[in-house]
Amino acid sequence: MQSDVHWDSEEFRKDSEEQLDIRFVEAFVRLIQMARIHKESNRLVSETADEFLYAGRGLLEESSVLAVESRHSRLFIQGERLLFKKQSAVAILSLLSYISRLGVYGFEFNTQLNEISREQAYQFAVDILEALRYPHPLEWLDQRLDSEEYQWVSIIYSLRQSRSEISSAEKAEMVHQLYSCSYNAIQEVSEKLSKNQSAGIRKPLRVVQDITDLVFVDKSMLMGSMTIRDYDSYTFTHSVNVAIQAICLGHELGLSRQSLVRLGICGLFHDLGKVDIPLEIINKPDSLTESEFRVVKRHSMNSVRRLIKLEATPNLLAGIILPPFEHHLRYDLEGYPEVGWSRKLSFFGRIIQICDVYDALTSSRTYRSTPLSPDRAIGMMLQESGGAFDPVLLKWFVNMHGVLPVGTVVELNTGKLGIVSHGGDLRERLLPSVLLLERRGEEFERGETIDLNQHLGRDGRKAMKVHSTHHPSEFGIQPFLYFMEA
Template sequence: MEEKDQEVRKDYIEGAKKSLSKIIEEIFIRFSSAMKVAQIYEPNNLTFIRQINLLFNLIQNILQKEGKAVFQFRENTLFFNTTRVKFDFSSYHNFKFLADEFREKEIGTLGFNPGLSESELTQFITLFIDDEVIKENPFEDFEAVLKESGIGHIFLEKMHSLEVTGGAREEELQKSAIKVFFKSITHLKEVVEREKKKKRIWLKTTRRLMQSIINLVSQNESFMIGLTNIKNYDEYTLNHSTNVTVLSICFGRRLGLERKELVDLGVSAFFHDMGKVEIPEEILNKPGKLDDNEFDIMKTHSWQGAQKLACLKELSILPVTAINVAMEHHIWANLEGGGYPKYWKKDHTDFFSKIVKICDFFDAVTTERPYR
């Protein structure tokens, strides 16, 4: 632990190569550790002091670099100074822990201003975990206590009333959402392996999973979108495909698509990058930019995916849109502007291809690739 802490500090101070999102993620890990430690130890305990010190240094560094450090929870997504924050699987539980704590106190924004002192931070954490502070109104009571204590460099804003949820039903819903999300990733992994062996891919299971995602999205859309903020470098394509599926279903639902159409859209989004199976790992995970030759190989994943889907044993229950989406999700809307494959001649791309393209792009630009 000691060594790990040293490493984190060293990386931050010397590194600066580390991405901002990595640092923000570390602040969150530190934050939740400090809360957990504060629940067990008194403020004069050495472990507690050390945790606060590590957290304080990270916040200080951010303040020096950015001039402000503002966390905002919006619809189960965390923003830091307006950047959407993504989490590793391993730190998702820290995010969930803090999100629950914030929701309980109805805090939508937590900000640190330059001039913050270590003792203010200690006081803040101590008051945060103190059950006695809240009498009637979670946010107002907590904010009043902060003011009384003279904490001047930390500010709060109340969570939007629509976001204040909770209760046992909500918990259950969140558990099923997490289960379905990870089941989808595992299922896609199995599909890829079975397709390689030219076996049936259990398309009925895919459709059933889409039904579950649609149910969950209609009950708690923001929580489902929140799950797309988890990043997974090891299984990037699987995770990305699941994210694009969830986002496409949310988008399609907002556009007024019917249930049957949403299932087809979900299946199409789920398989949009099937062709990447054929792209060599060295190209898929290449640190830095692809050269022209590598990019040409990468571009083949559109038609390779469409071809794979068209050759499935279960083609009769595969929506034809899935083949179009695989082929068209890298083509620009007007077909003249660019994108690939170049030879694909149609007046316009499929409506589902446009939805998936937008969600694909959104997920890609908000996720940092391993070294890119």
């Protein structure tokens, strides 16, 4: 069937070049994401394929070729770099992630795009997903696009022109956006459930997929976003943090994208059962009474009860129920709810449990005003390795955070204060990078970023050393804001 995209040049003139660029990228990403779950007969798929063709044909009106390229982690359309804007940043990074995972540098569409049907556009998205199932996606896709029906698109195999990388500030801005979307997604579901309304899983699934795409682009920045915490509800920021940590740890362990998404959903929903705990108990500043603690202990089971009522496919639900049930059980099966079996916790359950405890230790709670600095939290967890935590997974977790976790505030031997912006590498014995803070009265301003490995004294030894570590709250600062400044 031929696409019934109605081409109206008047209408086209109303669209700026930039809007068409973004519309094309967004439609391209959406089409790939939809091809994962919907058949081509689905109405949304048809609309998205039409949008993809509409924007692509609009861009081709000015040129005989439409090139979509990745150059050093930036996306270029017709040789022009697309800027990260609030609305489009996630789509741009998602497309960059697909391009990178395929092992290509991009795609070139020619004027035969004007002739293809929406089914052919959909099939292209299906083939991109199919290619990603193979160990060498490029080989498979290369052969596939060699066929008659793909005269309208070709692969860009090499880097055409190099430019500088995405600035850290741009990435940070984009991660901040995603953090806030994730917070809203879990808040919306929880509020609906507490009003006994039905809630779907589409929005949470979308944000978790976006987080997963990002982990392939800049894991360090994503881990740093745990320090954002500038929202009202501890439970929701905690849920987002656990989802992010779990996806990062799963990525470190080499899990597939599909597994990472499932793990992220488990993280986001692990405390869903807290909607059943009265607020007086949740916000109580003092220690809980025995009966109040009994109420709190029910939330793992309540998370399961709430989860199975969400509007989602039985298949997806079946894959995300166990870890929320297990998240307060220790590796040695102590903890709650009491279980009468000796079967090991599930793999995802052990991951969520580590991420849950780490975030709880490093955050301010009503009953503990001083949170632990990230390195002290890790030190404390290491003492429980093999008892509370799976020792192998904990080791991976510690290695992932490096010598010092991103966002830790450090005082150097020079007296300067800074924020860890890259954790270093325990295995390679590489020290962290630190973003220095310059005191201006009561405030701190962003200074230069220094790599502690590079600062050697006359004797060849490291001249700058970390003297002490602190939690950002001790200085009233929010590390992620400093990452976002250009």
